[in-house]
Each structure stands twice: as C-alpha cells, then as structure tokens.
Amino acid sequence: AGPCDIYSSGGTPCVAAHSTTRALYSTYTGPLYQVQRGSDGTTATIAPLSAGGVANAPAQDSFCANTTCLITIIYDQSGRGNHLTQAPPGGFSGPESNGYDNLASAIGAPVTLNGQKAYGVFISPGTGYRNNAASGTATGDAAEGMYAVLDGTHYNDGCCFDYGNAETSSHDTGNGHMEAIYYGDNTAWGSGSGSGPWIMADLENGLFSGSSVSNNAGDPSISYRFVTAVIKGEPNQWAIRGADAASGSLSTYYSGARPSASGYNPMSKEGAIILGIGGDNSVSAQGTFYEGVMTSGYPSDATENSVQANVVAAKYAVTSLTSGPALTVGSSISLRATTACCTTRYLAHTDTTVNTQVVSSSSTTALKQQASWTVRAGLGNSACFSFESVDTPGSYIRHYDFALLVNADDGTKQMHEDATFCPQAGLNGQGNSIRSWNYPTRYFRHYSNVLYVASNGGVHTFDAAASFNDDVSWVISAGFA
Ligand code: AHR
Ligand code: AHR
Secondary structure, eight states, X not given: OOHHHHHHHTTOOEEEEEESSBOSSTTOOSOOEEEEXXXXXXXXEEOBSSTTOBBOHHHHHHXXXXXXXXXXXEXXXXXXXXXXXXXXXXXXXXXXXXXXXXXXXTTSSEEEETTEEEEOEEEOTTBOEEEXXXXXXXXXXXXXXXXXXXXXXXXXXXXXXXXXXXXTTSXXXXXXXXXXXXXXXXOSSOBOSTTOOEEEEEOSSOEESSSSSSBOTTSOOOOOSEXXXXXXXXXXXXXXXXXXXXXXXXXXXXXXXXXXXXXXXXXXXXXXXXXXXXXXXXXXXXXXXXXXXXXXXXXXXXXXHHHHHHHHHTOEEEOOSOOSSOOXXXXXXXXXXXXXXXXXXXXXXXXXXXXXXXXXXXXXXXXXXXXXXXXXXXXXXXXXXXXXXXXXXXXXXXXXXXXXEEEEOOOOHHHHHHTOEEEEEOTTSSSEEEEESSSTTOEEEEETTEEEEEOSSOSSGGGOSTTXXXXXXXXXXXXXX
16 A cells, blocks of 8 residues: 555545655556756656556656756646646745746655665755645645655755645735645744754744744654654644654654644635745745655544555665766865866866866966865765865865855855765766755856856856756866875
C-alpha cells in the first residue's frame, strides 16, 4: 500500500498527493512531475518505474543531459487535478518576470529510495509552487490532515517554507485563512524548544507551535536528515506530530485546542495549496520537499502511524551531490574557462571581486596566487566543496546578490551556505560545472570576465542563455600556486 491507500482505509482520503520521488498509491502509474530543459525549452513527464514505485530518475537524467532542467509541474496523484505549478505574485512578488516565483532545479535534491535514485524539490529563497483553484481541499473550519517528508538539514528563518492549505488570492486575508506545515527556525511568531528548526503550523499571521502564540516548549527542535512533519486540524482541535522519516515512529508535539488569539477558532481555510512559500507569497524561505499529501477529514493517529511506517519502508537515503572530474580536499586548483573567447583565462580575484584573468606559467607570483584556490569540504554541506583563496587564507568564494565575491568566513550559516558549491560534469562536455548548493539552478559563470552564479535564462543580464554551457564549464588543474 502507499500512504494514500492507508489514508483511504482510515476514512480520510488524500485530496492532494504530491511527490517527485515515488507514487503515493500502490496502483499509481501516472505522471509524478514535469521537467523543462534549458537547451530547447521542451518538457518531459517523469512517471514511476512501476505501479506504486519510485520515480524514473534515469529518464530525467537522459532528458537533461548536458543542459539544465527545472521542475515545472508537480502532479497531484489523487485524481483531483490539484497540480502544483510556478507560484504567481501575491502580497509579495517573486523574482521571475511578472513577479512569478522561481522554479526549482530538477537536480538540487538527489536521494535514493530503497537504493533507487530519485530527486526531491529543492526550494531556494525565491522559489515557490501553488494551486489557487484546488478542489476537494478543506475550506472554512472543515477537517483536514497533511504530512510531508522534508530535509531536516535544509531550512532557514525566512518566511515561510510551507506545504499545505492557503489563500486562493495569494494575499494575506487574515488570521485562520491558512493551515499548512511550516518547517524552519523562524522566530518572528511562535517557536519551540532549543534553537530550531521546528515543525509548526502556519495558520496565517502566525507560525504556531502549540496553543500559545509564542513559545511552546513541547515542540522540539527536529533536524533528522529526513523529517516526517504532520499537521492536522478540525473544529477547535489541531495537532503537530513529527518523526525521523528514516526510522522510528511519530511523536505528538501538540494536540489540543485552537490558539486563543482571535480569528483561529473557527478557522477560515480557503483551500489553495502552497509549497515553499507563505500564504501571501512570502518568498524568503528555503527547504526541501520529497513527498506530501493533504486529506479530507481529520486522520487518526493510528492512520498517520501507518503512513510513517510506509515512509520508513521507502528507505530514504542520501546520495552523491557531485559528478565529473573529482576534487581533492586540501589540494590547490586553478580553473580555466572553456568559452572560445577565453581559453587562456582562469578564475581569479581582484580584492573581493571574482573575475577571469589571463594567467600562464610566466605570470607573477601574485597573479598566480590570485588564480589559485584551496579545495575545502563545503562549509555549508560537507558533501560539496568550498574554495579558499590561496593568497587570502580564511577567505572563500561565496555568492552575494548572485555575484561571486571573496569574503572572510564570518562563521554565519548564510556565509557557509553561500560558499558551498557542488561540482558536476561540465555542461559543455569539458571539465566541471560548479553548482551553487543553496541555489542549484545557478552555476559559476563568467560574463564580461566577471563571475556570477547564473541560471540558464533569467532576469539578470548574466543569466543570458547564449553561451551558457560554455561559460559555466571549467577545466580544473593543479593550482598555479
Ligand atoms: O503566518 C505567517 C505568514 O504571515 C504567512 O505565511 C504569510 O501569508 C504572512 O506573511
Ligand atoms: O547571492 C544570493 C543571496 O544574496 C545570498 O544567498 C545572500 O547572502 C544574499 O542576500
């Protein structure tokens, strides 16, 4: 059985079922998600390998070979057509043209399920999916449940990495107009014990960890690599539950009355569905989504416990974030551009600006050092890498406003994540392309000899699609210095 077969047996059927990793019904063979590739703009539909099975990631890998791919549609498996697509502007605008949110990279969140590769949805700040015309989801004070499997190491304190029920207008229409899973360490509203991240309920104008609008010590920090998050609500009753999605069982962190603040009892749910954003299209949050559902009716704890067992049996596990020529931690490297204009240019820096410069064996020692980088384990994720300046030890390549800079490590989570990059086989067939860990649609790119993290098409000049594959491909060799 799949999670939605279990919810059906419990009398609380799924009315939305989203996953890029697997079918959520034992007999489901339909589409899981759609990807669009950068090379020609065409799309492909990714389905399970077999009925009820894991997504056909190899089909994505061959479709997306030597180009970039975005997740354009996350299909609803429930049969109700509640698909998730690129979120439109609302109270806040997204970064894409016309205020739409970004779409997620198709390769930002690789995992295995029972040993078979699959991809989750890696949400960077600015990324979001939505359906403002969903059918069958709870409205008003009606009962619903939801769960999601998330990456407990990928979160932030921005508003709001959510999955669940939100406004159909993409605007904040008042207290009680949402009921969604929130995951992260935002403390602007509620919080739990420790320093987070926490599973909370986004009920609009508040992230709730219990009945109080502020701190509730019963809601623990939870940061397993794979987290199961559960929120459910019915008239004057709601609950938060959570677990390690790779083992063990659900714990209940809160179960009781609605918050006493005005507007939350009764609720005024509107029934739209959001992923990765707040109800008003707040787009500052990050997180990773692998699978999740919304139900009709308030699921029993026993039903959810069976769903958790099903998730554990799916055996989510980590897999490599990198490919292409290997890098060795501790070694010094230089990176040569491969675009026809620029094959004598190497990735270098002038003060804090990262650029390309013509470097050779007869260059000055100073220039050789400016064009040499010590490979370090990724400051924000040790499965990837950081690049420390040879002539300025303690300073690393990081992006800021999508320009690459050389900055001293100030010890912050933001710096560490901005300084973490995952090399993959070069998109033009040469060397490596170096993907930003926290913005995996973006790669080291030279543009007018200055370095950015660029996407393959986008709103910035440096995102130009022309010569993208060449501009993001670098031949890595032993460092000049
Ligand atoms: O409730 C927290 C956030 O507040 C909601 O997600 C958003 O709509 C509002 O800004
Ligand atoms: O480069 C994009 C973002 O810009 C970085 O993540 C952040 O440090 C800055 O706001």
